[in-house]
Amino acid sequence: MDVSGCTALVTGSNRGIGKAFVEALQKAGARRIYCAARKTSSLDELVAGDPDRLVAIALDITNDEQIAAAAAQAGDVSLLINNAGIARGGSLIKAKSLDGARAEMDTNYFGTLAMIRAFAPVLAAGGGGAIVNVLSISGLVSFPMIGSYSASKAAAHSLTQGVRADLAGQGTAVVGVYPGPIDTDMAEDVEMDKAPPSTVAEAALAAVGDGTQDVFPDAMAAQISAGLQQNARATAKRVAGMAPS
């Protein structure tokens, strides 16, 4: 798919990786970009910088009514970027309650699924288009310190494989993106080397352009992906060793 001239919608576009997606789409020559955020006031500055191409949309991906309204308003979308996500739960065992784990599933799995179900007919009407799901390398191997987040991203990884098969018949390409630590608010407490958010957006758009299905945009993601291919059990054990005492 040619990203230049496409009409895209980016969830969680007000900051972090979502904002980097908007900037990368602008650079790539997208015709129109729907910038979705829970609070549209958080998009004012971004949209004011390119008002002919950027359109703000109020969208909480856990709100079915807002999702339906977005699909009705953005009926010309050919590229859906499912970026919005949360990390709340911490450890599977040590977290004080299941509240964080449930919220992560609601947003990262059910929210992404609801968006794809709502936009599948829009993409079909436009000839197929593409979907990008921003997942995580921690969805392929559990990181114990964020075990419930890993589980929600594993569910979203499985959903990515499932909808790829479901939507192949209508010509919709589905790209899964599996970043390691990225320098955004979400990872502010992570003490590891972090890649800039633009790395994720640019690698994902390149994949949309050349038909790559799985994207490992930064050094840590690429290293873990290679480790999983060579020796999945040893890689899982090494990552498990990162558990807090």
Ligand SMILES: NC(=O)c1ccc[n+]([C@@H]2O[C@H](COP(=O)([O-])OP(=O)(O)OC[C@H]3O[C@@H](n4cnc5c(N)ncnc54)[C@H](OP(=O)(O)O)[C@@H]3O)[C@@H](O)[C@H]2O)c1
């Ligand atoms: N940073 C990392 O190290 C890293 C690594 C791998 C994967 N990821 C994934 O990358 C994606 C973007 O994360 P980020 O690093 O850019 O984090 P971030 O800076 O915390 O941004 C998260 C974005 O998602 C939005 N969001 C959260 N819940 C939402 C909901 N229910 N409906 C709509 N929007 C919602 C937030 O909106 P508000 O401003 O309203 O809160 C914000 O725009 C997430 O899916 C995350 O899991 C991040």
